[in-house]
Amino acid sequence: MNLTSSTDYEWQIRSACSTDSSSVSSWSSTQTFTTASPCVPPTNPDELNITNTAADLVWDAVTGAWGYRVMYLENGAPWNTKIIDTVNTNINSISSLNPGTTYKWKVRVLCSANGSNNSSWTSWQYFTTNNTNRITAENINTLVDLNVYPNPTDKFINISFISTELNNYQISLIDPYGKMIFEDHKKEFIGEYVSLIDLSKYSPGIYIFKIKTKDQIIHKKVVLQR
Known part of the structure; x- marks a missing residue:
């Protein structure tokens, strides 16, 4: 049967007691069913x-x-x-x-x-996968102990790192549509940086956390899920 997906249908049945349909029962009560919705593949793997x-x-x-x-x-x-x-x-x-x-x-x-x-x-x-000798953000001398957690998250993310030398930092978070939803600037900063970002009003998806200095740009992916 060529039915349409995501559609409600009704049906009835009755008995035919003769080959020429001269003797048939009354129709059964109406039954209903709904065809399944199309199953779509996930996005943003x-x-x-x-x-x-x-x-x-x-x-x-x-x-x-x-x-x-x-x-x-x-x-x-x-x-x-x-x-x-x-x-x-x-x-x-x-x-x-x-x-x-x-x-x-x-x-x-x-x-x-x-x-x-x-x-x-x-x-x-x-x-x-990484090689055992790969240099990561945690190994860069001017920025150590970079943490973005929890990841995945359902509401908040914590950001922390330590700047071991004076440097200018641009810290931002980009939503799945490319819009900057958080930005912080630190000039001639040294010491420990800590920030808490509330994502409760944003849609689930993959966000990009970025730290930019005069020497480098560091990206980390953050998953917001409900």
């Missing part, structure tokens, strides 16, 4: 907190989703080495990865527990 051997795979939550199926493997590895996880939130923390290795992954939405209504897969996403 991304990676957070990449280390030598682990990473957080994230995407925007889909309203009405029962769960998500995530597939990942080393780029170029045999297909039978793929790993498939099923999760109920829009983050999948994976571990036991190889340092300095490129991985690819994709995700689909499960709109029903029995697997009868699933979205298509997203396109492949790629990331590379």
Whole structure:
């Protein structure tokens, strides 16, 4: 039957007691059902907190989703080495990865527990784990102990770092649509910086935290989820 998705239907049935329909029962009471809504793939897949051997795979939550199926493997590895996880939130923390290795992954939405209504897969996403000798923001002499937490968050994020030398800092947070929602300037700053940002009025998604100095720009991704 060619039914329309997300549509209410009514139906009845009756018995035919003869082949020529001269003897039939009355119609049953009216029954109703609703066809399923299309299951759409998630948007904004991304990676957070990449280390030598682990990473957080994230995407925007889909309203009405029962769960998500995530597939990942080393780029170029045999297909039978793929790993498939099923999760109920829009983050999948994976571990036991190889340092300095490129991985690819994709995700689909499960709109029903029995697997009868699933979205298509997203396109492949790629990331590379850190090498053991990679320099990170925490290793930069003029800015140490950079922390942005909790991440993911559902309301607030805390920002802290220590400036070991006098420097000018531009600290900002960009929403998923490219709009700056927080900005702070520190001139000739030295010492400990601490700030609390309230994200309770903003929509879930992936935000970009940025620190800019005269010598460098540091980015960190922040996931806001409900």
